[in-house]
Amino acid sequence: MTDKIRVLIVDDLPETRENVRKLLQFELDVEVVGQAGNGSQAIEAARQHQPDVILMDINMPGVDGISASETVLKVVPMAQIIIMSVQSEADYIRKAMLAGARDFLMKPFSGDELTAAIRRVYDSRPQIAAVPANGSAQNNDSRSSEDSGGDTQGKIISFYSPKGGCGCTTVATNVAVGLALKGHKVVLVDASFQFGDIAVMLGQRPGTTIVDLVDRMDDIDAEMINSVLVSHDTGLEVLQAPPRPEMAEMVTLDYFEMILKQLSNMFDFVVVDTPSALGDPCIMALEMSHRVVLIAQQNLAALANIRRFFELMRQIGLDFQKILLIVNRTHDRFGISIQDIGDAMKRPVLATLPSDEFGVTQAADQGIPVVIGSKRNSKIVQALNQLTTDLEQILLKKERTEADGDSSSNERKGFFGRMFG
């Protein structure tokens, strides 16, 4: 056995620390190098012991786990933080992620879950130091990774919902517009090749589409792609879906792959709106994506489909770590609770988007995405803006850039290391 993984346990309850220590005591590749009972002690212990992995309770008196994580990473930048919490709510997860945490364990967890998470974050530790995505380290987290020495490739982010009507296109469109308004170079790809509706949602006339690229595949380059994209007032570029359903099959898998690759060389973000029916192009887009935003609703049918989707993805070997679960059209008073959804799916819910029948539907009908419509103070717009900011930070985060590598590679790590089965 080579070097052991040096672990620091941080929890305000001594019995919890002891339980965690016991879960690890017979692991040959893991050594508990220290314990701390609060955030300040954690920072001191991290400085002293230089752990590889820190198991950090989120709720502690005084300096809480989130603030402690931020400070610890400045002291021991190579440490990988796993947050331990009884909460699966979006807000906690989001804050932990932004503080630089690499993984999340929901209490109570088993020894297997614990060691799997420790090995996963350890194996995936980047060659460069992790930095919090906000606070003083923000400078490192620049808009584009070009000037920070990271890869210059744009990030592909796909939106998918196994059940139609969950708001996949709505969310993808508004996030793409939001990213463009933040000054990024963004292209929105309508991958619903049969019944694409991005152009309608954006109030665009039918223009040149992906089909116009197809017969020119042999000499495809940035200039040719640019000539086919349709610009939106916000600066967003759009690759529209074929004008007629029967033309969908003209976009073969090879072509689509080539187009996505070329787009990721040209843009900071390639946002892909996928159809619910899983065809080969859709699966390929999910595989090529750095992150997949999976959209659920608070009803059994949507959740059952999400489960089936996970099963299928496991069979085809899609990397689960990059899936980010969100719930759209939420209601406070009815529907399955967000907590229950997170627990049932065994992964945190990154964001919830409230139902806004009037605002969203009206925006869609007017061809004006709700984030730039007249209801900018509404809850749905605020939630969409927050989601956009979170996705921006997750995707541009430097250590993730390193860890992501080739988006289509068999990455086995990341923040949301949740497993199924």
Ligand SMILES: Nc1ncnc2c1ncn2[C@@H]1O[C@H](COP(=O)(O)OP(=O)(O)O)[C@@H](O)[C@H]1O
């Ligand atoms: N948060 C929301 N509140 C109210 N209506 C919504 C919301 N999100 C989406 N919708 C509506 O749901 C319908 C389906 O949305 P769409 O984005 O086309 O879903 P999908 O792409 O998953 O089929 C549309 O009429 C849209 O306006």
Ligand SMILES: [Mg+2]
């Ligand atoms: Mg759609």
